[in-house]
Amino acid sequence: MKLFEYESKSLAQNLGINTPRGGLASTPDEARDIHKRIGGEVVVKAQVLVAGRGKAGGIKFGSKPDETRDRASEILSMTIKGERVKKVLVEQKLAIKKELFGSIVLDRVNKCQTVLASDQGGIDIEEVASKNPEKILRHRLDPVFGMRGFDARQVALKLGYGGQRLNALTDLLSNLYRLSVIYDAELVESNPLVETSDGKFVAADLRVIVDDNSLFRHPEFQERSKEASAEVTPLEAKARENGLAFVELDGDIGIMGNGAGLVMATLDMVNHYGGKPANFCDVGGGADAEHVATALQIIQGDQKVHKIFINILAGITRCDEVAKGIVEVKKVVGLKKPLVVRMQGTNFDEGKKILDSAGITTLEKMDEAARLVTSPKVA
Amino acid sequence: MTLLVGKQTRAIVQGITGNQGSFHTRLMREYGTQIVAGVTPGKGGASAQGVAVYDTVAAALERIDANASIIFVPAPFAKEAGMEAIDAGLNPVVIITEMIPARDSMVLMAYAKEHGATIVGPNTPGVITPGEAKLGIMPGDVFSPGGVGVASRSGTLTYEIASYLTRAGIGQSTCLGIGGDPITGLNFVDVLKMFRDDKSTDAVVLIGEIGGSAEEDAADFIEDTKYAKPVAAYVAGRAAPPGKRMGHAGAIITGTEGTADAKMKRFREVGVRVAEVPSELPRLLQQQKAATIQQ
Structure with a gap:
């Protein structure tokens, strides 16, 4: 679960991490009032979860409160990469000496957390990584003992700091690490991490992504995780509420299957034969008739879906349960789009019988079914 | 020699009394896998699918010999279940459980490495040596x-x-x-x-x-x-x-x-x-x- 910048910063402040003075505004007038309160020059930042807001014009400056109100008004009417801006963060403009990059990431390969840092902050770090990979410092953390003081000091030293500044940066890095532990974050990233001209280190921007699998032990995020986020379409939200792994795509063939890998392979195969999938929908292992019926109704309720491909390789899942779910939908609301069903495995004969008697053809081979659903014969 | 599982495998099922644990214990036995004990805290003394259930892995090992484990316990308890199996010297440890926090997996894998244990998973269908045995779903x-x-x-x-x-x-x-x-x-x-x-x-x-x-x-x-x-x-x-x-x-x-x-x-x-x-x-x-x- 991605947190907004303002949410990430509020967690950080509680741990003593320096962030710029400022406040959150939902209206241009609120933005102006925040500027009045903090004085000086300010930066107005769109609060969105998608990356790349800077390039999209989601960060602007204000030298007077009225100007800040106008800038906030512009940003609050923007939609950045499909995400509508609802709030802006108004913060004091920092006296920047240097912009760094600092993050703590989950390192899949080394099965630990790793610190990624660079003295080339403030710009797209992926660009730095591809053009000047030597400019990114990687420091692996012990999976059990985590970041010790000397780990943070080694990083600060390699970034070129000594004396008081080394200690200050060490503290900040240690606190970013603490944040990752306390909130089970798979990513804590500050870019830019600013060294100010008076020798302080400030997380000018902060991104936190919480590990979804740890949400059960974080009651503080319970409400937040239920909120519809811009990253989830209404259709995805509805499907997920119903316990389906669901991703909306832009094609016209609705897809349902069991198991993430099989469903991904189904999308690939539909693509391979010239079709365009409308979604990824995994009903999971052991889905019963009701679950299948729910999934089918959600898929056929999607306007852009013109035909549907159900691909089941039954292990724990049973073909007869899947068939019952499909027939249930046919009886109750009707099958509104042409349907191709592929089933194989546990209780195939029973399942086929149920579908046969409802006039629905079942194929046993995935290739054959994918070819059929992508052909003009099914329309 | 067979890789990871085979006729020589004598497995404990951790989380044997749950839906999945019990169902797959039956299927694994039907396939020919030796399932020698089950573990579910608080259910010691019971039996599941004809397999004796113990409260801890250690208690099971006082009565039987085992050399592998398959874990079905819910995600919040999976890390410790894995450590319990490793402590008891069971190897390999197959973890079927999905949605385990990444931090838990990270710590568990470090523990396994230190003890020389092989972990398959988590979020895996398991391992099968066709015609011999399977530890999986x-x-x-x-x-x-x-x-x-x-x-x-x-x-x-x-x-x-x-x-x-x-x-x-x-x-x-x-x-x-x-x-x-x-x-x-x-x-x-x-x-x-x-x-x-x-x-x-x-x-x-x-x-x-x-x-x-x-x-x-x-x-x-x-x-x-x-x-x-x-x-x-x-x-x-x-x-x-x-x-x-x-x-x-x-x-x-x-x-x-x-x-x-x-x-x-x-x-x-x-x-x-x-x-x-x-x-x-x-x-x-x-x-x-x-x-x-x-x-």
Whole structure:
């Protein structure tokens, strides 16, 4: 679960991490009032979860409160990469000496957390990584003992700091690490991490992504995780509420299957034969008739879906349960789009019988079914 | 010798009294796996599917001999269940449980490494040595004994591909899921090493998917060690959009990293035959075998 910048910063402040003075505004007038309160020059930042807001014009400056109100008004009417801006963060403009990059990431390969840092902050770090990979410092953390003081000091030293500044940066890095532990974050990233001209280190921007699998032990995020986020379409939200792994795509063939890998392979195969999938929908292992019926109704309720491909390789899942779910939908609301069903495995004969008697053809081979659903014969 | 599981395997099922644990204990026994005990805290003295249940792994080991574990306990308790199995010297430990916090997996894998234990999973269908035994939830009937080792990041897709191989008359030595999570015990490189040293394996199939770099690492290993056995692969998720998790916690393209096309390209560069669709794999293996014999 991605947190907004303002949410990430509020967690950080509680741990003593320096962030710029400022406040959150939902209206241009609120933005102006925040500027009045903090004085000086300010930066107005769109609060969105998608990356790349800077390039999209989601960060602007204000030298007077009225100007800040106008800038906030512009940003609050923007939609950045499909995400509508609802709030802006108004913060004091920092006296920047240097912009760094600092993050703590989950390192899949080394099965630990790793610190990624660079003295080339403030710009797209992926660009730095591809053009000047030597400019990114990687420091692996012990999976059990985590970041010790000397780990943070080694990083600060390699970034070129000594004396008081080394200690200050060490503290900040240690606190970013603490944040990752306390909130089970798979990513804590500050870019830019600013060294100010008076020798302080400030997380000018902060991104936190919480590990979804740890949400059960974080009651503080319970409400937040239920909120519809811009990253989830209404259709995805509805499907997920119903316990389906669901991703909306832009094609016209609705897809349902069991198991993430099989469903991904189904999308690939539909693509391979010239079709365009409308979604990824995994009903999971052991889905019963009701679950299948729910999934089918959600898929056929999607306007852009013109035909549907159900691909089941039954292990724990049973073909007869899947068939019952499909027939249930046919009886109750009707099958509104042409349907191709592929089933194989546990209780195939029973399942086929149920579908046969409802006039629905079942194929046993995935290739054959994918070819059929992508052909003009099914329309 | 059989890899990871075989006739010699004597397994404990942790979480045996739950729905999944109990159901699959029955299926594993029907397949021929020796399940010697079950563990569920608070249910010691009971019996599940004809298997005696104990409160702890240690208590079970006072009564029986065991050398492996399969774990079905809910995600919040999985890390400690894994440690309990490792402490008792059980090896391998197969973790079926999904949705375990990454931090828990990280700590568990470090513990396993320190104790020299092999973890399969988490979020895996398990391991099967066809015709001998299975520690997992895969349907046994799609597999057949033979010489192809299969390693995969997915469950049902493995069954799909195993059934193609079986139908084409190509049997399997050992098939295992490394798990769909970002952090897993065994990875493709570990499995490639095992298959290389395994006399009953003469070719390898890797079933990858988007996200992470397990496939690229496998390709590097194949190149660096001039891997002696033929390898064929399929990578799921070419049609997946960036930034979206495709069902598995680990199946996500971040930025430009982890795309299926990049993985397929890297495999091809090191001589791995890559299937465009899963059903091509039997043909690719047969071609590769023919090419090897000619050499």
